[in-house]
Amino acid sequence: MRWPAALLLSCAPALAAAAEGGEHASGGLPQMDVTTYPSQLFWLAVMFAVLYAVFSRWTLPAFSATMEERAQRIHADLEAAKSLKEEAEAVHTAYEASLADARAQAAAMFQAAEEDAKAKTWEALEAFRRDGAVTVAEAEAALDKAKTKALADIEAAVAGPLAEAVADRLMAEGRN
Numbered sequence: 720m721r722w723p724a725a726l727l728l729s730c731a732p733a734l735a736a737a738a739e740g741g742e743h744a745s746g747g748l749p750q751m752d753v754t755t756y757p758s759q760l761f762w763l764a765v766m767f768a769v770l771y772a773v774f775s776r777w778t779l780p781a782f783s784a785t786m787e788e789r790a791q792r793i794h795a796d797l798e799a800a801k802s803l804k805e806e807a808e809a810v811h812t813a814y815e816a817s818l819a820d821a822r823a824q825a826a827a828m829f830q831a832a833e834e835d836a837k838a839k840t841w842e843a844l845e846a847f848r849r850d851g852a853v854t855v856a857e858a859e860a861a862l863d864k865a866k867t868k869a870l871a872d873i874e875a876a877v878a879g880p881l882a883e884a885v886a887d888r889l890m891a892e893g894r895n
Contacts, residue, residue, distance in 0.1 A: 749755060 750759065
């Protein structure tokens, strides 16, 4: 499209009036002059037709194509976001299941370790009690043996001299 030609055509009535010289020199608004209405209406129709042709053939189709492309891109992005959301939810669900499984395994391992520790503790306690009972029995036997020996030693060591001392004392009292 040749824009300068269209601009020249739209300005033609004003140029013609200026060339004639006198009509608009009186002042006032030239577009309100009733004698120029037919030419104004003609150029209005011509400019409307030109602008309509330009807009309907080039501008509006390009604008519509841009809007359609944008709408398609938005729709595609929304679909991609929806699929990514579903994928993220699936990953989150798998993560939660894995976490629950790991917690269950950890609880089972802890329970097994606790039971093993209790079993070992009870075994050690029973072994300690058995060893303690043996040690106590041996100590009691040694104590009884030592007591018996001590009593025998006391009897031998104390009874003889005590009997002599008692006898000497009785004899000494009997003489008195």
